[in-house]
Amino acid sequence: MENNMRQRLMDAGINVDTGISRFMGNEGLFLKFLGKFLQDTNFAGLTEAVKKQDVEEAFRCAHTLKGVCGNLSMDELYKLVSVQTEFFREGNIQEGADMMEKVSAVYGRVKEAIEETLP
Secondary structure: OOHHHHHHHHHOOEOHHHHHHHOOOOHHHHHHHHHHHOOOOHHHHHHHHHHOOOHHHHHHHHHHHHHHHHHOOEHHHHHHHHHHHHHHHOOOHHHHHHOHHHHHHHHHHHHHHHHHHOO
16 A cells, blocks of 8 residues: 555544454455445434434444444544444433534545545
């Protein structure tokens, strides 16, 4: 992986070295799954569930998104969504909803970095 590509992903909060190691050192496979992240619908589902004040659906989407972020070593986004997931788990839709601005900003940075670095 080119250094500027690696740096762009790291600047977005993706721990590239840990991510590659999670894919048994297969950089190509890691990059393939980063690309698949762009097709994941859990963030959109989370956003919609929060708008509808549906705490159960918000929990489901946040929990699934947390797992995806963890597997892809999206450390900053993973930490935020982990906290948000716990609010939803407790039935606290407002606390979780209050995090959406920050979660959305970090999600946007991750998505943009992937779009810019992958062919």
